[in-house]
Amino acid sequence: MSTSVRPVRGGRTGLAARLVVAFTLVMGVAGVTAWLVAGFAGPVLFHRHLVGTGVADPAAVVHAEEAFRSASALSVGLGLAVGLATSLAVAVVLARRVGRSLHAVATAAALLAAGRFDARVPTPRLGAEFDALATSFNAMAGQLADSEQLRRRLLADVAHELRTPVATLGAYLDGLEDGVVELEPQTIAVLRDQGARLTRLADDLAAVTRAEAPGVQVARVRTDPNDLLLSAAAAVADRASAAGVLVRVERGDGLPGVLVDHDRFGQVLGNLLDNALRHTPAGGAITLAAARTPERAVRLTVSDTGSGIPAEHLPHVFERFYRVDTARSRTDGGSGIGLAIVRALVEAHGGRVAAFSDGPGRGARVEIDLPPES
Numbered sequence: 001m002s003t004s005v006r007p008v009r010g011g012r013t014g015l016a017a018r019l020v021v022a023f024t025l026v027m028g029v030a031g032v033t034a035w036l037v038a039g040f041a042g043p044v045l046f047h048r049h050l051v052g053t054g055v056a057d058p059a060a061v062v063h064a065e066e067a068f069r070s071a072s073a074l075s076v077g078l079g080l081a082v083g084l085a086t087s088l089a090v091a092v093v094l095a096r097r098v099g100r101s102l103h104a105v106a107t108a109a110a111l112l113a114a115g116r117f118d119a120r121v122p123t124p125r126l127g128a129e130f131d132a133l134a135t136s137f138n139a140m141a142g143q144l145a146d147s148e149q150l151r152r153r154l155l156a157d158v159a160h161e162l163r164t165p166v167a168t169l170g171a172y173l174d175g176l177e178d179g180v181v182e183l184e185p186q187t188i189a190v191l192r193d194q195g196a197r198l199t200r201l202a203d204d205l206a207a208v209t210r211a212e213a214p215g216v217q218v219a220r221v222r223t224d225p226n227d228l229l230l231s232a233a234a235a236v237a238d239r240a241s242a243a244g245v246l247v248r249v250e251r252g253d254g255l256p257g258v259l260v261d262h263d264r265f266g267q268v269l270g271n272l273l274d275n276a277l278r279h280t281p282a283g284g285a286i287t288l289a290a291a292r293t294p295e296r297a298v299r300l301t302v303s304d305t306g307s308g309i310p311a312e313h314l315p316h317v318f319e320r321f322y323r324v325d326t327a328r329s330r331t332d333g334g335s336g337i338g339l340a341i342v343r344a345l346v347e348a349h350g351g352r353v354a355a356f357s358d359g360p361g362r363g364a365r366v367e368i369d370l371p372p373e374s
Contacts, residue, residue: 019098023091024084031080101130105137117145154320161201165194207267207341218348220259222373225298226251228260229288232269236277244282247273252290256372258298260349268345271338272302272366279364280306297351298372303365309357317355318343342366 101124111119119141121134172191175181229249240247269288276286284305293299309317320340339355346353351370357363 017095019095020088020091023087027080027084027087031084034076034080097124097126098130100124101126101134105133108137108141112141112144117141117148150320158201158205162198165197168194205337207337218261218264218345220261220349222257223260223262223265225255225258225290225300225370228258228265228269229290229300231266232273233288235266235270236273240273240277240286243277243280245277245280246285248285248287250287250289252292252298255290255292255298258370259373260370264345265349268342268368269300269302271342275338276302276304276306276364280304293369295369296372297369300368300370301365303363305363307364308360308362309355309364310360311357314355314357318353346370 104121104124108119108121121137123134124130169191172181172187176183176187181187226249229251233247233249236247273286273288280286286302286304289301289303291299291301318339320337343353346368349370351368353366353368356365356367
């Protein structure tokens with residue numbers, strides 16, 4: 001249910017009016033102060049100076065003092081009038097600009113609250129603080145728009161993922177009820193496969209949600225990068241042997257330790273190896289390597305000689321539910337969440353991950369850069 005939210009416009013004095021009143025009060029106080037000084041302190045000081053010059057004629061003294069008071073009143077009054085008019089003009093202009101800027105922020109915030117994630121605030125150019133406010137607001141609005149787009153796509157993808165197994169289960173149950181399908185071992189196997197598929201999808205969704213949660217906790221301990229690769233290769237050795245795929249590890253010499261959570265990083269490398277096995281035919285090879293980058297980071301690489309990735313798909317492979325080969329059987333393939341988990345967990349360790357490929361049929365390579373232990 002969408003809720004329409006509007007900024008409050010009436011019932012309270014706006015900031016622009018308050019600024020004008022504040023400027024007027026300041027000028028009023030300044031005017032009263034100047035009038036008191038010119039009307040009382042000024043004539044007394046002038047009289048003392050005049051007497052000190054030796055002027056003895058009382059009429060001349062009175063005339064000079066009257067001339068001083070008249071000139072002071074005229075100059076102070078004219079100055080105050082010009083100052084007040086200038087201050088009021090500046091106050092009105094500034095108040096209008098500030099008011100328009102804040103009204104734009106309030107309106108855009110109300111649009112965001114109503115679900116209009118395309119709302120943006122123009123740069124007010126009223127100073128660094130207001131510009132920073134507009135920039136931060138627009139960045140927040142952009143992140144909300146991206147989150148909303150991701151949420152909608154996630155719901156669509158989940159619905160798509162659920163549709164096939166649910167439809168299959170429904171069709172078989174209808175067949176069993178109508179007597180068209182018999183409860184044979186083959187039928188039971190199909191039902192079990194579809195149930196397992198739904199369970200796998202639920203587990204993957206829970207895993208990616210935990211991995212992408214803000215402030216995900218990782219229990220980091222110092223680890224030799226080579227040990228990470230050796231453990232990952234040992235975990236997948238049996239499945240790789242059964243698939244006829246060679247898994248080898250290229251150790252890096254003189255590498256510094258890295259601070260990682262063993263379990264979570266084992267999940268990272270396990271997902272990458274699962275993906276590589278799925279796309280590498282019998283007779284192929286998967287290579288795990290560790291090296292130092294020119295920026296002094298530790299780079300872990302998982303490369304394969306499999307089906308490869310077209311260039312246009314490389315920027316998207318770490319997105320949830322993204323599949324390079326849309327024609328691939330969803331039963332045989334993964335859920336499309338494994339690489340999203342990889343990216344989330346690598347970033348939780350302060351690292352970066354990227355995918356590379358020379359094209360279809362030429363294999364793929366995933367590189368993880370981790371900061372060395374400081």
